[in-house]
Amino acid sequence: MSTTTAPKASRSQEPRRKAAVTDRERTENSLARKLVAPAIVLMLFVTAFPMLRALYLSLFSYSLTAPDDREFVGLSNYWTALSDELFWRDTGNTVMIMLVTVFFELVIGFAFALVMHRLIFARGLVRTSILIPYGVITVVSGFAWQFAFSNSNGFVNGWLPFIGDDFNWFAQYDSSMIAIMASEIWKTTPFMSLLLLAGLAQVSEDMIEAAKVDGATWFQRLYKVILPNMKAAIMVAVLFRALDAYRIFDNIFVMTAGANGTESISFLTYRQVIEQFQLGIGSALSVLLFLSVLVVAFVIVKVFRVNLADARQES
Amino acid sequence: MALTGKNKDRVQRGGMVLGVALVLGWCLLPVVWIISLSFKSQAAVTNGSPGFFPSSGGGAGWDNYRDLLFDDQYAQFRRSILNSIGISLIATILSVAIATLAAYAIARLDFKGKKFVLTTALVIAMFPVVSLVGPLFDMWRTIGLYDTWPGLIIPYMSFTLPLAIWTLSAFFREIPWEMEQAAQVDGATQWQAFRKVIVPLAAPGVFTAAILTFFFAWNDFVFGISLTSTEAARPIPASLSFFVGNDPFNRPASLLAAGAVVATVPIVILVLFFQRKIVAGLTAGAVKG
Numbered sequence: 001m002s003t004t005t006a007p008k009a010s011r012s013q014e015p016r017r018k019a020a021v022t023d024r025e026r027t028e029n030s031l032a033r034k035l036v037a038p039a040i041v042l043m044l045f046v047t048a049f050p051m052l053r054a055l056y057l058s059l060f061s062y063s064l065t066a067p068d069d070r071e072f073v074g075l076s077n078y079w080t081a082l083s084d085e086l087f088w089r090d091t092g093n094t095v096m097i098m099l100v101t102v103f104f105e106l107v108i109g110f111a112f113a114l115v116m117h118r119l120i121f122a123r124g125l126v127r128t129s130i131l132i133p134y135g136v137i138t139v140v141s142g143f144a145w146q147f148a149f150s151n152s153n154g155f156v157n158g159w160l161p162f163i164g165d166d167f168n169w170f171a172q173y174d175s176s177m178i179a180i181m182a183s184e185i186w187k188t189t190p191f192m193s194l195l196l197l198a199g200l201a202q203v204s205e206d207m208i209e210a211a212k213v214d215g216a217t218w219f220q221r222l223y224k225v226i227l228p229n230m231k232a233a234i235m236v237a238v239l240f241r242a243l244d245a246y247r248i249f250d251n252i253f254v255m256t257a258g259a260n261g262t263e264s265i266s267f268l269t270y271r272q273v274i275e276q277f278q279l280g281i282g283s284a285l286s287v288l289l290f291l292s293v294l295v296v297a298f299v300i301v302k303v304f305r306v307n308l309a310d311a312r313q314e315s
Numbered sequence: 316m317a318l319t320g321k322n323k324d325r326v327q328r329g330g331m332v333l334g335v336a337l338v339l340g341w342c343l344l345p346v347v348w349i350i351s352l353s354f355k356s357q358a359a360v361t362n363g364s365p366g367f368f369p370s371s372g373g374g375a376g377w378d379n380y381r382d383l384l385f386d387d388q389y390a391q392f393r394r395s396i397l398n399s400i401g402i403s404l405i406a407t408i409l410s411v412a413i414a415t416l417a418a419y420a421i422a423r424l425d426f427k428g429k430k431f432v433l434t435t436a437l438v439i440a441m442f443p444v445v446s447l448v449g450p451l452f453d454m455w456r457t458i459g460l461y462d463t464w465p466g467l468i469i470p471y472m473s474f475t476l477p478l479a480i481w482t483l484s485a486f487f488r489e490i491p492w493e494m495e496q497a498a499q500v501d502g503a504t505q506w507q508a509f510r511k512v513i514v515p516l517a518a519p520g521v522f523t524a525a526i527l528t529f530f531f532a533w534n535d536f537v538f539g540i541s542l543t544s545t546e547a548a549r550p551i552p553a554s555l556s557f558f559v560g561n562d563p564f565n566r567p568a569s570l571l572a573a574g575a576v577v578a579t580v581p582i583v584i585l586v587l588f589f590q591r592k593i594v595a596g597l598t599a600g601a602v603k604g
Contacts, residue, residue: 025425032426039417039476040432043439046473050450057450064453112341115334122335128590129342134597135582136346137534139552140575144349147568152363153355155348186345191597198598243441250536254556266445266537273449274541286446293443 051290058284064277077284086268087285091292094264097177098245098296101184105241106234108185109192116193117200130190138187142254145183146170173260180262183251188244192237199233200226235304239297246296265289346579353379353572360568379573392574394546395554399578402464402550403532406471411525413472414479415517421480422487436477444474448541455542462543467550470538475528482527482596486520523596526589533582551578 058077062070081087116126133141148154149169157165169175203226211225227234249266256262258271269289273282351368352360356375369375383389421429451470452461460466490513498508539553546554555578558571586593 028424029426032420032424033428035416035420035424036426036428036432038413039480040435042413042469043435043473043476046451046470047439047442047447050447050454053450053454054446057453108341111334112338115331115338118331119335120331124590126335126338127594128586129339131586131590131593132342132346132583135530135534135586136579137536137552137555137575137582139536139555140349140578141345143555143571143575144345144352147352147572148345148348150568153352153360153568155367158366186341190342194594194597240441247443247445249445250552253536253540266443269445270448270537270541273452279449279453282449286449289443289446293441297441 051286054283054286056283057279058281058287060280062278062280062283064279070280073280077281078288080281081284081288086263087265087288089261090263090265090268093177093262094246094248094266097181097184097248097264098242101181101188101245102238102242104181104185105189105192106238109189109237110196112189112193113196113200116197130193132190133187134190134194136187138250139254141183141187142251145179145186146255149179149182170256170259173262176256176260176262180248180251180255183255184245184248188241192241195233195237195240196230199230199237202233203229235300238304239300242300243293243297246293265292349572349575349579352569353576355569355572357567357569375569379570380577383570383573383577389570391546391549392554392558395549395551396577398464398546398548399533399550400581402467402471402548403529405464406468406475406532407525407528409468410472410475410479410528411483411521414476414483414524415521417476417480418483418487421484422490423492432480436480439474440477440481442474444537448537451538452541460542462545462548464548466542467535467538467548470542471532471535474535475531478531479524479528482524483520486523487517490516519592520596522589523592526585526593527596529585530582 059072059074060070061073061077112130116123116130119126149156151157151166151168156169157163157167167175169179207225207229208221211221216224247266248264249270252258252262252264252267253270258267263271265285266289269282269285272278272285276282348367354374354376355369356378359369359375383392417432420426421432447470455461455466460469492513494512494516495508498512499505503511534552535550536552536556539550540556543549543553549557551574555571555574558566558574
């Protein structure tokens, strides 16, 4: 709140004016709290409250198929999960999907952003098209790519030169993962490229021009001028996408249903809770999933020293 | 190697055309593919018909769409369209209304806990949704929200609030609020000043937040399959994933593709009409616009 409009008070009035300001602060505080309350209550009701309940349930051996046999088992659910090879295999899958997809999205997304930034014709057409993968339901994207890779009805085998026409992409681990990641990368690259485009728009043209005059090549301008100046935008894009990729579920559910060891950690949790009704161990997995997302977020924020509030210039 | 000015221009323009072609190909190829698949006949798909376009003789015309939209066998799918539209719209309206209040406070008022609100929103935006499925499944069954519209509307609201608050507060900070007082000085009542000055300025931001919220609710799959069990509340993505035709061992790919196209139509319409607003909204939250 700017105080510059208030007339300068004489020394004798000082204490009264101070009280007036705190009064005003108090009303503003209470109005703001009332306005913010519904949003906070709703957000916490569906996240914090169930999360605490998961924390509680994770200490029990509890199956919905035999609810009366619920019994307190301490931390043994966590021990079961952490000592199971399945948990580590699925975490490995998830981390790999996160690293590979974010890398490709960043590279392709940046290329797309460069094209859109320099575009002088067909701007509307390109921006409209780039929003379509973003808007398409992930399940639809999963089906489209599953059928595209299918050896009986798809076109991918016919188009790729070194792949036999009857190659079954979903018969083994490696090729299944490629298909899953293709769908994920296709759908989310446009979002990445729009965030990067907004970052590109903030790089000053004068600086690029100055570097050009000084004889910098295109690559030098890219590495020494453009990329350092859009670091904040890149970091925000990477953080958002990495955490989103870590939650991968839809594509795996639709395309392989976890066959050939392609399960992600989200899929494992879902299977325990919804398909097998193992609420005890499922809750332990939920807590572990939540903690691992926190770790990923922490690592990204620390490694890249990204401050989201700064990126938005919000204090 | 120095290119002469004219040649350099030509190279640049060629590169640009190539770039545009690549972007368009990337974005539209899978969409064209699923449309093309939806016109293959079911018999052709069962026998196997590799290739991009419906081959001669294997085409089905509009048969798949007709079956999907009028055949009794697919009544469940039609019901899921209704569910998706209803649930997404209600969640969007409520979420944007609540987010507008919060965003107004964040953009215009100084208060303790502003950082707490923004941080909470951010944490929830990144929350691993699947980890909530278990406890919510249990809670909803206890209070009777399982497999109902409100059972999905409530989680959709909570998970779209962060995006809506973040986007709206970025928009609201750009509004010249002094104009409200200026209008009052000119003789407008407080209500008139709000309705004639502030509402038109805030409307584009609210609208943008609404579109993004709708996209989220329409796209959700995790809650859709976990918190519903029948056609009473099952939304389109869940319904598509459970899609089984006459032969349970052979998924009717072309019918499914037709369903996928139907599910995509509303999104394409929104994108076609509101491209600018969506781009502005997506980037406003992350980079200061």
